Amino acid sequence: MIRPMLGEAWLAMGANRLRTALTMLGMVIGVGAVVIMLAIGQGAQYAVQQTISTMGSNLFIVLAGSFTTSGVRSGSGGGPTLTVGDAEAIAELDGVANVAPTHQGSRQLVYGAQNWSSQVIGTTPAYLDARAWSIVNGAGFGDSDVRSATRVAVIGKTVAENLFGDEDPVGKTLRIQQSPFLVVGVLGAKGQNLDGRDQDDTVIIPLSTAQRKVFGTPFLGSVRMIMVQADSAEAMERTMAATTALLRQRHRLREDMPDDFFMRNLSAAAESEAATTRTMSILLGAIASISLVVGGIGIMNIMLVSVTERTREIGIRMAIGARQRDILSQFLLEAVMISFAGCLLGLLLGIAIALAINLFTGMVVVISGTAALLAFAVAAGVGIFFGWYPAQKAARLDPIEALRYQ
């Protein structure tokens, strides 16, 4: 039954090519829009996931807070409230994997005739572990370097490229604030962070060296920030609470006094960023779906016209024995075929445009099989949904009335 009908639907579609093509165009645009929007949305999600995975997992940071001296409160990170001792104490807590006290700032780097401004991070070797940051060339520095404040540096990929060009940086000496530093290693590439900053534009040096030679901290042993990595996502909350309790105790804060430090859950921030992109991609898809509905209405419109035009044909078919369901399926099949053909073209067009967007703007796009399948399911659904009413109308015609129709 369905096979001869496919042929007939094909004939009917071919009978008025321009009209069929224009009707299909609605579906092509609808499906194309959905495919492009999904590709862009999923691309954005993928990019965020990628960034999050370069950040390191289960991280939170403790920032030195404001302290009050004679009624004047300093801003966050401004006070000497956190110390290397605090970091060492946090490391003793249960559920803590890595603790890295850091002090960072932007500084001018010089190598030969080249100079380059970059983020300088003074920290301990635990920092690289916490951020799961590998060394691709040379080696990192050790705890002994921190203890004896050696002038060694590990540099990011961007710094290596801009300062050293084609040269191998390892073993070369660069200058930060007039002080010479021996480059011992080059870090693996991480790309942008969530704020869009290039994470590879970084120089990492021992914390003690940074404080003495680069930042010149007045309070030796104090740090601006401590990065803490918990054992697991489940341990995050517990570890943060324990850290708060520990620091309040170490800082001898009374019950009624506010914390003199801030804590920020980096992993949670990343999660919320991921959720935002997820929402955005759903929104994009939803907006694009509206054009799919418009395409569906186009199909319905044309099918209604077609039923009216072919009233006599319907009458003839009924006169020679077509049942209502035969007429219904004939028109439904036609609607679904238009929808499907439009969907297929829309899919190809959408993929082509998504790839072109990627090619010309560098925006990440992800074309997934699921999205394609979804588009097809939706097209079939649209065909059946919007084809149903006209087909029903055709099937309900009275044979004699239909035959009399001129």
Added chain:
Amino acid sequence: MADAVIRVAGLGKSYQTAAGEFPALRGVDLAIAAGEYIAIMGPSGSGKSTFMNLLGCLDTPSAGDYWLAGENVATLDKDALAVLRNRTLGFVFQGFNLLPRMSLQDNVALPLVYAGVDKATRRARARVLLERVGLGKYAESLPNRISGGQQQRVAIARALVNAPRLILADEPTGNLDSHTSEEIMRLFGELNGDGITIVLVTHEPDIAEHAKRQVRFLDGRIISDHLTGAAP
């Protein structure tokens, strides 16, 4: 009559018009036995087409009863009526009513599609019937490539394709010249010779002469019913 293919009793049909209800048929009683060949005559507007449409299960009566092959048609649902139109009877129209986009062969085979017959059989049956009406060589042509007389023969082939017991034809020669009309009537004569019951409407007495029995309508009633050759 036990072997009546068609029996109607008190059959009536009224149309709703702007001027109110118009009775096109006012109580028709008729029995048609298997193998009969009947011509229905009468002036324009006497209700012949109305009657044929009721016999063909295309329309429903407003009064009376209709038994087709022993079944009371009023008790059947739309699908069952469609099956009757498909298998039990074949309808031939004045205007041929072929589907213009389909080849003659596909036109003839279309009732078989609705009967759920497979493709090879459909093709073979359609071929046989096109040969039967002398148009085998036009099987792949479209209807607009052949003459009116040929189109009507194709329409008859389509009516015959499901081997019905009954052919209903409403002015089958109405659009044809006298020569082609003769060809069509010869075809009906052969079919009746094969045992198929034929009911046809015509205005022309010499066409009606081909039938074995003549029924005359006037103002929605039967006014005469006699065998051909016998005095009215």
